[in-house]
Amino acid sequence: MRSSPNRLVATIFGAVYLVVGALGFAVTGGVGFIATEGGLLLGIFEVNPLHNIAHLLIGAALLIAGLSSVVAAKTVNVIVGAVYLLLGIVGFFLVGTALNILALNTFDHFLHLASAIVLVGVGLAADRTAKADLSGRTV
Amino acid sequence: MASVITTAEATADAPTRTVSARPALRGTAPSWAPVAAWGAGLVELALGAGALTQGGAARGAGIALVVLGAGGLVWGAATLVRGRIVVPRSGVAGTLAGIVAGAAVLAAQPVRTSVLAIAAAGVLLLVVALACAAELRPSDERAMDAAAPRLWLLFTAAVLVAALVTPALGATEAGRHATGHGTHGIVDPGHH
Numbered sequence: 001m002r003s004s005p006n007r008l009v010a011t012i013f014g015a016v017y018l019v020v021g022a023l024g025f026a027v028t029g030g031v032g033f034i035a036t037e038g039g040l041l042l043g044i045f046e047v048n049p050l051h052n053i054a055h056l057l058i059g060a061a062l063l064i065a066g067l068s069s070v071v072a073a074k075t076v077n078v079i080v081g082a083v084y085l086l087l088g089i090v091g092f093f094l095v096g097t098a099l100n101i102l103a104l105n106t107f108d109h110f111l112h113l114a115s116a117i118v119l120v121g122v123g124l125a126a127d128r129t130a131k132a133d134l135s136g137r138t139v
Numbered sequence: 140m141a142s143v144i145t146t147a148e149a150t151a152d153a154p155t156r157t158v159s160a161r162p163a164l165r166g167t168a169p170s171w172a173p174v175a176a177w178g179a180g181l182v183e184l185a186l187g188a189g190a191l192t193q194g195g196a197a198r199g200a201g202i203a204l205v206v207l208g209a210g211g212l213v214w215g216a217a218t219l220v221r222g223r224i225v226v227p228r229s230g231v232a233g234t235l236a237g238i239v240a241g242a243a244v245l246a247a248q249p250v251r252t253s254v255l256a257i258a259a260a261g262v263l264l265l266v267v268a269l270a271c272a273a274e275l276r277p278s279d280e281r282a283m284d285a286a287a288p289r290l291w292l293l294f295t296a297a298v299l300v301a302a303l304v305t306p307a308l309g310a311t312e313a314g315r316h317a318t319g320h321g322t323h324g325i326v327d328p329g330h331h
Contacts, residue, residue, distance in 0.1 A: 008290070089181060114300075117174055124220050
């Protein structure tokens with residue numbers, strides 16, 4: 001796993017998002033499932049129960065892919081990164097509206113944008129020989 | 140056993156499925172330029188979206204910004220996939236056009252356009268332009284670019300660009316409209 005940036009990033013990000021998802025429930029006790037005003041995780045990141053579940057699912061997908069194979073990690077990194085990039089753009093224009101069902105705030109956008117850049121960047125740039133390695137067994 | 144190729148051979152024969160000593164990391168070197176292009180593209184899209192609602196010159200510049208922003212996102216992805224700066228000449232032209240379009244929007248709508256967003260986009264576009272210009276400069280050492288990829292560089296670039304882009308997006312016309320939705324009930328008591 002150490003030789004693959006995609007597996008490394010997927011595993012680390014997956015573990016972090018799983019922890020963040022679990023910790024999120026500690027601050028969303030009285031918060032509605034899709035409330036637009038959520039609790040503050042670590043004092044800055046606004047979350048609601050749906051946001052926590054999304055973190056858990058994304059964390060699980062990344063961790064499983066990271067522990068599985070290079071191709072799986074690369075694929076999940078690009079997909080999750082693209083979703084985060086989309087959320088970083090669209091989510092920005094949902095703040096303050098009833099459509100903000102993930103209770104997103106500015107710090108969430110920062111984290112999502114940074115995560116998106118790293119995940120898509122690693123997914124597109126690293127391990128480009130993964131498919132050839134898989135089919136041709138060159139390594 | 141994996142064969143080891145030299146850097147010169149790797150750049151001369153990129154499409155072949157050769158395996159270097161560090162195949163997994165090869166090609167992630169120019170990570171800061173595409174990341175900057177993504178950041179600039181996002182801000183250009185937000186600025187363009189805000190300018191599209193206006194009329195006259197601002198609308199025209201807004202359309203240009205949307206197109207250039209989308210182009211920046213695609214260029215960043217293509218550069219990461221190829222592991223080198225792609226179409227550098229068009230890259231320089233696109234970044235300069237982005238700066239001009241941003242300045243045009245600011246000149247046409249100085250009150251509605253965020254100087255912070257224009258400045259952030261300008262800085263990021265300048266980074267991309269410098270990377271493209273360096274690629275255009277004839278040099279035997281260019282092949283070195285493909286051999287120094289580091290994950291920490293991508294992390295650093297991502298954090299820096301996100302830190303710059305997030306407040307810039309919030310300062311755009313579209314971002315201000317979004318965050319203002321929660322304050323509609325404010326009434327000025329001084330008027331009858």
